[in-house]
Amino acid sequence: xxxxxxxxxxxxxxxxxxxxxxxxxxxxxxxxxxxxxxxxxxxxxxxxxxxxxxxxxxxxxxxxxxxxxxxxxxxxxxxxxxxxxxxxxxxxxxxxxxxxxxxxxxxxxxxxxxxxxxxxxxxxxxxxxxxxxxxxxxxxxxxxxxxxxxxxxxxxxxxxxxxxxxxxxxxxxxxxxxxxxxxxxxxxxxxxxxxxxxxxxxxxxxxxxxxxxxxxxxxxxxxxxxxxxxxxxxxxxxxxxxxxxxxxxxxxxxxxxxxxxxxxxxxxxxxxxxxxxxxxxxxxxxxxxxxxxxxxxxxxxxxxxxxxxxxxxxxxxxxxxxxxxxxxxxxxxxxxxxxxxxxxxxxxxxxxxxxxxxxxxxxxxxxxxxxxxxxxxxxxxxxxxxxxxxxxxxxxxxxxxxxxxxxxxxxxxxxxxxxxxxxxxxxxxxxxxxxxxxxxxxxxxxxxxxxxxxxxxxx
Amino acid sequence: xxxxxxxxxxxxxxxxxxxxxxxxxxxxxxxxxxxxxxxxxxxxxxxxxxxxxxxxxxxxxxxxxxxxxxxxxxxxxxxxxxxxxxxxxxxxxxxxxxxxxxxxxxxxxxxxxxxxxxxxxxxxxxxxxxxxxxxxxxxxxxxxxxxxxxxxxxxxxxxxxxxxxxxxxxxxxxxxxxxxxxxxxxxxxxxxxxxxxxxxxxxxxxxxxxxxxxxxxxxxxxxxxxxxxxxxxxxxxxxxxxxxxxxxxxxxxxxxxxxxxxxxxxxxxxxxxxxxxxxxxxxxxxxxxxxxxxxxxxxxxxxxxxxxxxxxxxxxxxxxxxxxxxxxxxxxxxxxxxxxxxxxxxxxxxxxxxxxxxxxxxxxxxxxxxxxxxxxxxxxxxxxxxxxxxxxxxxxxxxxxxxxxxxxxxxxxxxxxxxxxxxxxxxxxx
Numbered sequence: 041x042x043x044x045x046x047x048x049x050x051x052x053x054x055x056x057x058x059x060x061x062x063x064x065x066x067x068x069x070x071x072x073x074x075x076x077x078x079x080x081x082x083x084x085x086x087x088x089x090x091x092x093x094x095x096x097x098x099x100x101x102x103x104x105x106x107x108x109x110x111x112x113x114x115x116x117x118x119x120x121x122x123x124x125x126x127x128x129x130x131x132x133x134x135x136x137x138x139x140x141x142x143x144x145x146x147x148x149x150x151x152x153x154x155x156x157x158x159x160x161x162x163x164x165x166x167x168x169x170x171x172x173x174x175x176x177x178x179x180x181x182x183x184x185x186x187x188x189x190x191x192x193x194x195x196x197x198x199x200x201x202x203x204x205x206x207x208x209x210x211x212x213x214x215x216x217x218x219x220x221x222x223x224x225x226x227x228x229x230x231x232x233x234x235x236x237x238x239x240x241x242x243x244x245x246x247x248x249x250x251x252x253x254x255x256x257x258x259x260x261x262x263x264x265x266x267x268x269x270x271x272x273x274x275x276x277x278x279x280x281x282x283x284x285x286x287x288x289x290x291x292x293x294x295x296x297x298x299x300x301x302x303x304x305x306x307x308x309x310x311x312x313x314x315x316x317x318x319x320x321x322x323x324x325x326x327x328x329x330x331x332x333x334x335x336x337x338x339x340x341x342x343x344x345x346x347x348x349x350x351x352x353x354x355x356x357x358x359x360x361x362x363x364x365x366x367x368x369x370x371x372x373x374x375x376x377x378x379x380x381x382x383x384x385x386x387x388x389x390x391x392x393x394x395x396x397x398x399x400x401x402x403x404x405x406x407x408x409x410x411x412x413x414x415x416x417x418x419x420x421x422x423x424x425x426x427x428x429x430x431x432x433x434x435x436x437x438x439x440x441x442x443x444x445x446x447x448x449x450x451x452x453x454x455x456x457x458x459x460x461x462x463x464x465x466x467x468x469x470x471x472x473x474x475x476x477x478x479x480x481x482x483x484x485x486x487x488x489x490x491x492x493x494x495x496x497x498x499x
Numbered sequence: 500x501x502x503x504x505x506x507x508x509x510x511x512x513x514x515x516x517x518x519x520x521x522x523x524x525x526x527x528x529x530x531x532x533x534x535x536x537x538x539x540x541x542x543x544x545x546x547x548x549x550x551x552x553x554x555x556x557x558x559x560x561x562x563x564x565x566x567x568x569x570x571x572x573x574x575x576x577x578x579x580x581x582x583x584x585x586x587x588x589x590x591x592x593x594x595x596x597x598x599x600x601x602x603x604x605x606x607x608x609x610x611x612x613x614x615x616x617x618x619x620x621x622x623x624x625x626x627x628x629x630x631x632x633x634x635x636x637x638x639x640x641x642x643x644x645x646x647x648x649x650x651x652x653x654x655x656x657x658x659x660x661x662x663x664x665x666x667x668x669x670x671x672x673x674x675x676x677x678x679x680x681x682x683x684x685x686x687x688x689x690x691x692x693x694x695x696x697x698x699x700x701x702x703x704x705x706x707x708x709x710x711x712x713x714x715x716x717x718x719x720x721x722x723x724x725x726x727x728x729x730x731x732x733x734x735x736x737x738x739x740x741x742x743x744x745x746x747x748x749x750x751x752x753x754x755x756x757x758x759x760x761x762x763x764x765x766x767x768x769x770x771x772x773x774x775x776x777x778x779x780x781x782x783x784x785x786x787x788x789x790x791x792x793x794x795x796x797x798x799x800x801x802x803x804x805x806x807x808x809x810x811x812x813x814x815x816x817x818x819x820x821x822x823x824x825x826x827x828x829x830x831x832x833x834x835x836x837x838x839x840x841x842x843x844x845x846x847x848x849x850x851x852x853x854x855x856x857x858x859x860x861x862x863x864x865x866x867x868x869x870x871x872x873x874x875x876x877x878x879x880x881x882x883x884x885x886x887x888x889x890x891x892x893x894x895x896x897x898x899x900x901x902x903x904x905x906x907x908x909x910x911x912x913x914x915x916x917x918x919x920x921x922x923x924x925x926x927x928x929x
Contacts, residue, residue: 081750081818083588087564087580091546104538110545110567164587183751218753218863225753225863266721266889266927297532297640298675299684358537377542379530416857418872420675420684421716423887425856425870446861448868450889478671479688499868499889499927 041068041092041112043196043205049114050198053096053121058200061098062130063137065199065336066121068112069093069376072192076164078171079185085164089191093376097335098124101134104358108376135361139201146205147331150324151237155190155209158238163188170243174215177252182225183218188241191484197336206331210234210484212472213241215248217255226445228255228411228429233472233486235329254411258430261445266499270406271449272399272491275468277412277428279487282317282389283475284415285424285453290344290352291370291382291477292359300419305350311457314392314492317345319354321369321385326486327472328385335371335380342368344387348457356382372483381477389489392463396491399462400434407431407498408439409447422453431498449496456494464491500569501652504547507574508656513582515559516552516595518655518792521545524647527615529623531642534630536623548790551578552595553585560588561814563790593817595657599794601787605780606665607648608693615646618694626672629703636678636714637707645669646694659792667783668694674703676710683713683886685873686854690911692781709853712884713873719885719928720876725849726890726924727842734913735858736894737830740773742862744800746811746819753863755895756806763804763899768922769835770803771898775810776914777828784829784912789813793825832915835903839918842904848878850926852890865894871928888928897921 050066057064072089094117095108105128107120155163167186175184189212197204214231230251234240273281294300321330321339332338335357343351355363356371359382372383400408408431415426426449433442449456472486501521508517526542546567553560562584566577610618622644630639647667653659668691675684685706689697728736740762748754756762762771777795779785786795791813799807809821816823843851852874860867868891875882900922908917 079751082815083560083590085560085562085584085588087562087584089565091565091567093544103536106538106540108540108542111543112568160584161587182753218751220753226861227863266891266925297673298638299640299673301682358532362532377526377544379528379538379540414857414859416870418856420682421886423856423870423872427859427868446866446868448870448889448891450870450887452887478686480669497889497927499891499925 046196047198047203049117050196052114053117054198054200056118056121057096057098057125060125060130061128062101062134063099063139063199064124065097065197067095067334067336068196069095070194071375074163074190076167076188077185078167080175080183090375090377095376096121096124098128099137100128101131106379137357137361139199142201144203149207149209150235150329151209151239153238155238170215174217174248178219180219180221180256181217182220185216187212187214197332199336202336204332204336208235208330209237210327211241213243215243215251217252219255219259221256221259224259226255226258228258233327234325235327236325240325254430257443258445261430261443264431264444264447264498268495269498270403270493271496271498272403272406272408272493273412274408274410274491275466275489276471277409277426278389278489278492279471280412280415280426281424281449282489283384283387283485283487284417284426285456286317287319287384287387288417289419289422290354291384292353292355292363292365293382294419295353296359296362301422302350302353302419308350309348310350310454311345311348312460313348314460314463315345315348315457316390317387318343318390319370319384319387323386323486326386328485330385333369333371334373337367337369337371339369339385354382354384356380374482378481381481383477383483384475384485386486386488388487389463389492391465391467391490394462394464396464396466399464399491399493400439401437402462403434403493404436406434407444408434409449423450424453424456425450448499450499451497456496459495460492462493466490500545500547500566501654503569503571504549504566504574507571507578508551511578511582513553513586514551514578515554516656518550518595518653518659520548520790521652522548522649524649526645526647527619528643528645529619531626533639533641534627539619549578549581551581551585553582554592555586556589557592558589559592560585560590562588591818593814595655596659596792596813596823598658598660599792601661601794602778604778604785604787604795606663606692606785608666608668610694611646611666611668612648612664618646619644625699629700633707636676637710638675640673640675640684642672643669653788653792655792661788661792663787666692668692668697670697670699674706674710676714678711678714681714681716683710685710685713690783692783696781709873713886715884716887717876717883717885719850719871719874719888719926721926721928723923724926725846725920725922726926727846727849727851727918727920729853730908730910730913730915730917732852732855732858733919734830734910734915736860736867737773737832739860739862739865739894740801741827741830744806744809746809746815746821749809750815750819758806760806761804762801762806763895765899766804767900769901769903771801771901772799772803772833773801774799774831775824775827776831777826779829779914782829782912782914784827786826786828789825791823791825793823795826795828796824798824829912829914832903834905834907834916836905837902839904839906842902842918842920843877846877846920848876850885850890851875851877860894867892867894888926891925891927897924
């Protein structure tokens with residue numbers, strides 16, 4: 041729908057809502073995705089986005105009511121806006137939400153090359169060429185899958201004061217090898233995740249070769265003897281640790297529900313002095329980038345841990361109001377059919393000054409764990425479970441060539457953070473994907489950090 | 500909307516075939532922090548999922564996209580884009596499914612269809628009561644209730660014609676515990692088609708005990724021991740079986756199953772029978788038809804440890820020259836003959852796992868490792884709560900020594916034994 045017309049419809053709706061509700065907003069979203077998959081047998085190209093939708097929201101002083109729909113007809117929307125307003129008169133002793141300063145802003149589209157200017161054939165050809173090349177690189181390759189995902193997310197937000205618009209392109213471009221050797225099969229993936237322009241969507245040649253090598257090493261890897269080890273984790277694994285083990289614990293909606301230990305530790309030392317952790321929706325190029333959140337709150341950088349001391353959590357509107365903490369713009373929803381929750385964006389442990397070579401050289405007996413894949417949060421008990429693809433053995437400061445898989449890191453988060461004794465200078469936030477909160481709320485995020493040395497229970 | 504789309508599709512000479520699924524969905528959701536209502540939402544969606552096919556040079560290309568706008572220009576533009584995409588893809592050709600009779604499967608709670616707000620009010624009252632009756636040391640941290648009603652129509656250029664209505668309920672609550680021993684929480688998630696099929700009081704009672712027991716934080720011993728999985732976690736082990744029995748894996752030549760051959764190298768205990776069932780009445784994954792219009796059906800994947808059938812969608816089945824089965828549906832595991840209490844009683848010492856932090860077996864290798872979120876260490880008749888530590892193994896190995904309980908249960912789309920015991924699993928604990 042044409043932008044000016046949409047803004048006017050939303051303004052009318054907000055006016056209707058705010059006749060009786062203390063606060064309200066309207067948000068138009070248009071989520072469109074192009075998904076191209078080529079593997080050894082099949083080619084698929086689908087438009088998978090949920091399309092256009094509108095959210096109307098009313099606040100009565102203690103809770104929200106929302107109406108969300110695919111029906112963009114103005115009469116339908118104004119009718120429902122009126123109902124929302126009538127259903128949600130401002131309650132006596134209710135809390136007020138400040139709509140903010142009067143402003144209208146259309147944020148610039150990140151990146152140089154708008155993917156909409158690139159013909160579809162060119163994108164398909166890019167995927168096809170990489171797949172054809174990749175599949176021929178070794179006779180042991182069972183399958184080579186190349187995936188290209190381009191998500192266009194457009195949001196128009198209107199409340200009594202603010203009108204905000206943003207359009208963001210998120211890209212996933214991945215190559216996954218499945219290989220077989222001596223009757224065993226396994227797979228390894230590499231790729232690019234980020235927001236911005238089409239110019240960034242590439243996989244370096246060196247990464248393709250490395251991925252194939254890793255896949256074969258994975259197939260031949262041994263099982264690890266479970267135990268407590270000295271470990272160096274790579275930046276990707278560091279990012280998963282930061283996100284899964286700790287980040288969820290500082291999402292303020294779980295703090296509000298008394299489901300997180302974080303509140304008890306606010307202002308206290310919970311990790312070594314080398315630990316600095318940040319959530320930054322404005323980090324350029326990172327997969328979880330945005331200018332304003334899904335409640336229209338401007339995005340802010342949050343320094344969660346500074347020198348090992350817990351500083352602040354991440355809020356949505358509701359948790360910020362009820363915990364009486366700043367709303368830093370972390371209210372995110374999967375799409376217009378879902379409610380917003382306090383969510384991370386781009387979460388990372390900041391870099392130190394050791395080189396990876398130094399860190400390996402300093403280790404007498406331990407493991408170098410690479411490619412963290414996923415993990416699980418346990419904010420109430422601060423337990424940690426993170427899985428990674430492989431661990432490489434280190435003895436007397438050198439990699440021995442022996443590899444172990446699969447690999448899991450478990451333990452108690454404060455113990456793990458306190459055990460951090462070295463942090464590398466090889467920082468990266470190029471690791472993006474989908475965070476699932478609980479079991480059903482999916483949002484794009486990035487994780488990152490630098491290599492770090494820890495002590496962990498490995499199995 | 501559907502009729503406008505059909506007109507545009509028939510007017511486009513580059514459309515060789517088409518399938519339309521028209522969906523109308525109404526969801527209502529209530530969210531609570533404690534028993535204080537945080538939010539109430541109503542979501543109305545009406546859209547068509549359109550697949551267009553284009554044949555060229557003895558190949559077929561196809562793509563699926565959504566249309567939610569009823570405006571002719573938007574419809575025409577979406578179809579033209581879809582055709583453009585389809586022309587750029589070349590897969591081996593196949594024909595669309597012919598019209599078939601679809602099974603009658605009850606899938607609707609009439610209350611959700613007619614008056615969902617009344618259910619939300621009832622639920623709020625129930626939560627109030629529950630919160631008031633919780634024993635000391637327990638609190639209701641949060642709750643959510645999601646009610647959905649969907650009507651789906653399917654039609655195609657090949658004459659497919661079907662309709663189904665379905666309702667869904669997701670009841671979700673978190674209990675937090677705070678005792679002298681410590682603090683913990685227990686997540687309760689129940690999915691059904693019908694609200695009154697959820698025994699909320701029973702679920703809260705059972706999980707209240709877990710929440711309290713979880714505050715006693717012991718670590719299980721390390722070593723190889725028998726481990727009993729509750730259904731809620733046992734079902735997660737089935738993913739590699741679903742994968743390796745799929746036509747997709749077969750086509751990619753990564754399936755380890757061959758028809759008529761054992762799926763395990765040897766079986767010491769109960770034989771494993773695994774069924775894909777899309778026609779269970781009120782089954783959460785039941786469906787009258789798949790996206791390609793294949794009738795919902797029941798397919799035995801593994802019978803007594805022998806690979807029997809593959810499951811898969813119409814396109815892949817065509818390429819493999821097999822009969823399509825459509826959607827997988829619900830996962831059914833045949834029960835055993837051992838009473839659940841005996842399974843636990845006979846296992847001393849051993850571990851009974853109620854929940855893992857996260858259990859995602861590798862779909863290809865079957866390897867898994869998972870942190871014990873909560874369970875019980877069983878020794879000499881005593882049940883000692885344990886948290887933390889890891890269980891690791893490979894599903895294709897552990898199912899060779901599996902004991903399935905006689906009693907069965909429903910957990911989401913899993914219909915099978917309440918408990919499954921595996922001998923000799925590696926536990927990393929103390």
